[in-house]
Amino acid sequence: MTQNRSWIPYALILPSVVFLGLLFVVPLVQTLWLAVSDNGTPSLANMTTMVTDLNFGRSVLNTFLLTLAVVPIQIVMALTMGSMVAKMNGGRETILWIWTIPLGISDLAAGMVWLSILQNTGYLNSVLFGLGIIERQTAWLTYQTPVALFIGIAIAEIWRGTAIVMIIIVAGLNQVPKEFKEAAEIFGASPWTRFTRITLPLIRPALQSALILRTVLAFEVFAVVYALGGRNFPVLVGEAYNWQNQNQNYGVAAAYAVLIMVISLAATLVYLKAVKVDPERLP
Amino acid sequence: MANIVIDNIKKSFGAFQALKGVSLTINDGEFVSLLGPSGCGKTTLLRIIAGLETSTSGDVRIGEKSVIGLLPKDRGLAMVFQNYAVFPHMTVYENVAFGLRMQKADDARVKKQVEKAAGLLHIEPYLDRYPNKLSGGQRQRVAVARALAVEPGVLLMDEPLSNLDALLRLEMRTELKTVLQEAGTTTIYVTHDQTEAMGLSDRIAVVHDGRIEQVGTPVEVYNHPATRFVGGFIGNPPMNFITMPVTGGQVTAGAQQFAVPAQGGEIVLGLRGETVERAPTGQGLDMQVRVAEPMGSHLLLTGSILGQPARVILPATETVKNGETVGLTLDPKRLTWLSPESGVSYPAAA
CATH class of the missing domain: 3.40.50.300 (P-loop containing nucleotide triphosphate hydrolases)
Structure with missing residues (x-):
């Protein structure tokens, strides 16, 4: 009976494959073609328009700066938070639950939350004014205050996106048996040495996943930036959005989309190489 | 060190x-x-x-x-x-x-x-x-x-x-x-x-x-x-504990008599299963064998002595049938006596 049924797994998998094929591979091919064609003939015109645009350099720079600022801070914070809850006996779940609240909020909503804090009539100015630190409303989010704007966006992104890193790291930390740390302690390793020589190497797989996921998401940053800075802080996805909707130029928008994909793929490859996971060296 | x-x-x-x-x-x-x-x-x-x-x-x-x-x-x-x-x-x-x-x-x-x-x-x-x-x-x-x-x-x-x-x-x-x-x-x-x-x-x-x-x-x-x-934790089978009556500082097991550190009432005999020797019934303690298991190196008997559960070990050369009653003699030097109330043993006789 069962021998003749070898097609069943394939049949069960088929819908998901068709679904992904239709909604991912087809648009991907279309986008690629859109980016490197002009009126149906191969052309680099869209690429040229993209790189010669006034905002191109700034959006590349801004996206990379934001990624470089946000991702390391998030990894360090997630490691710190994960190590702290690991030491707790009671209330651990509650703390984790509270820490992951930002995950349940859409990124645009997160942007609006931080806008209500940082805008001219926002909570930050109210508090600063109440404390007598400022005498009148201060603008933080304009093109005249690029550093404050950058910091504001970075803080909002860190607030919004650290939880997902922390969840992956906590899952990784839970996989490390406590005997490893106890053995290291018995043989004289300080808490810092235990962390760097035992814990970190043992959570490499989690660290790798978290880095890849978080970096790819950081290159795709858009809604939070859009809510806080509008076009004062151009980023790659923002430019793709503008070319698509404001300028109605789908070709250049596609060129941006392809560029973001290439950067994400490159980052992933770098991580796979740099944070190598050797199954032979895992528990 | x-x-x-x-x-x-x-x-x-x-x-x-x-x-x-x-x-x-x-x-x-x-x-x-x-x-x-x-x-x-x-x-x-x-x-x-x-x-x-x-x-x-x-x-x-x-x-x-x-x-x-x-x-x-x-x-x-x-x-x-x-x-x-x-x-x-x-x-x-x-x-x-x-x-x-x-x-x-x-x-x-x-x-x-x-x-x-x-x-x-x-x-x-x-x-x-x-x-x-x-x-x-x-x-x-x-x-x-x-x-x-x-x-x-x-x-x-x-x-x-x-x-x-x-x-x-x-x-x-x-x-x-x-x-x-x-x-x-x-x-x-x-x-x-x-x-x-x-x-x-x-x-x-x-x-x-x-x-x-x-x-x-x-x-x-x-x-x-x-x-x-x-006694119960160490040894396989564990030590047998058999409660016995004491009269005039003595415990009687068939033809055998042992001086014990109690005058009357009851005392618990701690008996290692391999310290007994087979003898005709009535010589020492008699055991009603429920199951006899030949283990190759020895013969393991499970049953009861004086109505209390017991396990003893005999040499592999012995043969015992299930349900048989066997006589066992005790080695006075290898017995432990315990208080029935506290479960603590009396010091070994010098």
Whole structure:
């Protein structure tokens, strides 16, 4: 009976494959073609328009700066938070639950939350004014205050996106048996040495996943930036959005989309190489 | 090398008292087992000695120096864990070298010590490998080598053989004994396996319900258990306990009479199953055999004596049928007498 049924797994998998094929591979091919064609003939015109645009350099720079600022801070914070809850006996779940609240909020909503804090009539100015630190409303989010704007966006992104890193790291930390740390302690390793020589190497797989996921998401940053800075802080996805909707130029928008994909793929490859996971060296 | 004094250690987890005042002195170079069923507190005691757990009260002295409040690394000890805790991301060499590296030993000393420990445990061929590629027994050797490489004053072992299969356990047990005898390290060995404790130890401390019930050499603990619990826990089959009437300081078993440390009432006879000899019925105690199991090396009888459950061992040459009544004579020198109320045994007659 069962021998003749070898097609069943394939049949069960088929819908998901068709679904992904239709909604991912087809648009991907279309986008690629859109980016490197002009009126149906191969052309680099869209690429040229993209790189010669006034905002191109700034959006590349801004996206990379934001990624470089946000991702390391998030990894360090997630490691710190994960190590702290690991030491707790009671209330651990509650703390984790509270820490992951930002995950349940859409990124645009997160942007609006931080806008209500940082805008001219926002909570930050109210508090600063109440404390007598400022005498009148201060603008933080304009093109005249690029550093404050950058910091504001970075803080909002860190607030919004650290939880997902922390969840992956906590899952990784839970996989490390406590005997490893106890053995290291018995043989004289300080808490810092235990962390760097035992814990970190043992959570490499989690660290790798978290880095890849978080970096790819950081290159795709858009809604939070859009809510806080509008076009004062151009980023790659923002430019793709503008070319698509404001300028109605789908070709250049596609060129941006392809560029973001290439950067994400490159980052992933770098991580796979740099944070190598050797199954032979895992528990 | 160091002696260890455990002085009235108590430990509570909330309302639960895991250790109710434990005292034990271990001599320099001695191998002592903490033997008891799971949950008796033996591992907690070991972890307190190691410094991985704090005691509620009491003192631990290693080499005359109180170590309460010291970090594990400042106690001059090494430990072998039940699940080995061999670091998977380091080669066997780096695992064995770990303690020395933490002590900032120079490379020459590390190399010398690692080679010495690896030689002792026969793991030289694996030094460049990762533990993932090793069997359980080989990993356990790495864990022991790692502990011995730092030449600790005290070696703590927490059920080190319980994750190995039966055959390997027997092999490693013999080997551990050889290796540790050679190293001469003071060792505390936690186990729930009484054959391991019997085979390895200079002395056994039987732990039960947060207390030490008896400390003695394996032979003492086996032949003269201090309490009913010890007699029942050690030995396979466990000691038989048969309540018997006392008249005028004497207990009568068929034609045999024994002077006992009680004048009247009842007393409990602690009887090791293999100390009896077959005799005609009525000579000593008669046993109603329910099941006779020929084990090859001996014959195991299960049934009852004076209506109380009993297991005895006869030579393999004997034949007994299920349901038969056999006569057994007792060896007066190998009997233990216990109080029926407290379950504590009377001192062995000199």
